[in-house]
Amino acid sequence: MVNINLVTDGKNRESIGSGVTGLFVLLLLVLGLYAFLVFYGKSLDKKADSLKLDYDSKRSSLVVGDSKKILDFQNRLTLAKESMTKERDMKQDIGKVEEALAAGVYLNGYVYDDATKSIALDCYSDSYESVARQILSFKSSDYFLSVLAGETKLDTKSSRVSFPIILTIK
Amino acid sequence: MKIKILVAPALIIMIIVLSVWFVYPAYTNGSDGVKEKKQKLNEQIRLSDNLDNQISNIGKLAAYLKANTDQNAVVFDYIPKNKEEEKLIENLSLLAKDSGLSVLNISVFEMKSEEPTPSPVLPPVAPAEVATPEAASPVVPAQVLATTKIAPKKVRVDFSVFGDYGGIKVLVEKIQKANRFNKFSTLEIKTLLTEEQLVSESLSAKMVLEFNYLKELTSLAEGDIDNPIFSAVAFDRQIMDEIGKKKNIDIRDVLPGQKGTANPFLMLK
Numbered sequence: 100m101v102n103i104n105l106v107t108d109g110k111n112r113e114s115i116g117s118g119v120t121g122l123f124v125l126l127l128l129v130l131g132l133y134a135f136l137v138f139y140g141k142s143l144d145k146k147a148d149s150l151k152l153d154y155d156s157k158r159s160s161l162v163v164g165d166s167k168k169i170l171d172f173q174n175r176l177t178l179a180k181e182s183m184t185k186e187r188d189m190k191q192d193i194g195k196v197e198e199a200l201a202a203g204v205y206l207n208g209y210v211y212d213d214a215t216k217s218i219a220l221d222c223y224s225d226s227y228e229s230v231a232r233q234i235l236s237f238k239s240s241d242y243f244l245s246v247l248a249g250e251t252k253l254d255t256k257s258s259r260v261s262f263p264i265i266l267t268i269k
Numbered sequence: 270m271k272i273k274i275l276v277a278p279a280l281i282i283m284i285i286v287l288s289v290w291f292v293y294p295a296y297t298n299g300s301d302g303v304k305e306k307k308q309k310l311n312e313q314i315r316l317s318d319n320l321d322n323q324i325s326n327i328g329k330l331a332a333y334l335k336a337n338t339d340q341n342a343v344v345f346d347y348i349p350k351n352k353e354e355e356k357l358i359e360n361l362s363l364l365a366k367d368s369g370l371s372v373l374n375i376s377v378f379e380m381k382s383e384e385p386t387p388s389p390v391l392p393p394v395a396p397a398e399v400a401t402p403e404a405a406s407p408v409v410p411a412q413v414l415a416t417t418k419i420a421p422k423k424v425r426v427d428f429s430v431f432g433d434y435g436g437i438k439v440l441v442e443k444i445q446k447a448n449r450f451n452k453f454s455t456l457e458i459k460t461l462l463t464e465e466q467l468v469s470e471s472l473s474a475k476m477v478l479e480f481n482y483l484k485e486l487t488s489l490a491e492g493d494i495d496n497p498i499f500s501a502v503a504f505d506r507q508i509m510d511e512i513g514k515k516k517n518i519d520i521r522d523v524l525p526g527q528k529g530t531a532n533p534f535l536m537l538k
Contacts (some may be wrong), residue, residue, distance in 0.1 A: 119276050119277050126283055126287070136292065140306055143310050146310055157324065167488065168331065170486055173504065176508055179348055179512060189441050189445060190441055206460075209459075243496065252344075
């Protein structure tokens with residue numbers, strides 16, 4: 100009959116015992132880590148609260164004092180920058196009309212309208228040929244986006260032709 | 270002996286349970302774990318440093334304003350704090366006289382205010398960059414706090430003169446070179462003809478001019494502190510130089526002159 104020995108030897112018992120101890124140590128480490136994380140988290144909260152208080156008080160102190168003057172000046176600079184770009188050179192507009200005026204034509208009226216960026220001219224000429232040359236002259240200028248000629252009228256008394264032209268500026 | 274056998278697996282299970290259900294969530298859980306708290310704290314430290322920088326910049330900018338009052342005057346002349354309609358009337362009249370023209374009308378009207386120009390808008394930023402730490406939830410535009418809008422008031426001046434063409438051209442140029450912002454809404458030049466005349470050198474010019482002014486800032490809104498100027502160490506002087514170059518005709522102050530009379534219905538001489 101074969102003998103079966105169910106009794107563990109001393110070495111195995113020791114190794115099981117040290118394994119359990121190791122697990123206990125690991126458990127303690129895990130518990131320690133958890134405790135550290137909880138306390139560290141609370142300390143971070145405290146630091147964050149005190150920083151926030153400091154931040155808020157500094158921030159509210161900025162609302163008074165010199166910052167008002169600085170922002171007022173900066174607002175004027177911002178507005179000035181925008182305004183400078185909006186300003187049109189009226190003298191240049193007039194100059195371009197002068198340059199393009201054909202012989203035999205003169206103006207009776209000049210109306211600039213900023214809303215439509217257009218110049219409405221009320222012109223007189225000595226002949227219809229001059230009217231045609233005038234329209235061509237404005238059309239050949241790069242300064243004007245569009246040239247719109249209106250109804251012509253012949254004044255038989257003075258033998259002159261009146262005609263309107265609307266110029267749109269680029 | 271049987272209990273001893275169960276200790277090891279029980280410990281392993283406890284370690285796993287503690288690690289998964291307690292330790293790891295305490296480290297990071299997406300909202301208030303140590304990792305997230307540390308990130309928020311770092312963000313607060315960054316914001317705090319930025320604020321310290323802003324405080325330092327404000328000191329520098331304020332010192333610059335104090336030291337350069339005369340140079341900065343060009344900006345306050347261009348966009349004054351008040352309407353100053355008396356100056357507009359006096360100076361337009363003087364400019365017309367200097368151009369050899371006669372004044373027919375100078376009338377000043379307050380215009381309806383337009384929608385205020387929004388302050389420079391900052392791009393949307395991620396939660397980590399939001400100004401107040403507790404507002405760090407979804408992506409939020411930086412300008413969630415109220416800011417002061419730039420709202421200039423406008424003044425319309427109806428101005429009519431008559432004289433020759435050369436004078437009108439000179440006047441138009443002088444108005445444009447005046448160191449206060451102005452815009453021609455309309456300019457109408459017409460000949461003054463009698464019934465018999467076909468041509469006349471006498472012209473009338475009617476213009477509608479726009480001027481503006483910006484009331485001095487009396488208080489700051491909470492969001493104004495996030496204005497980019499407080500992150501800068503100096504003002505942009507380019508526009509000041511440009512105004513100085515293009516606008517070289519001073520708007521003169523009005524002299525008060527003699528005043529006080531016994532009979533207000535008689536002209537004081």
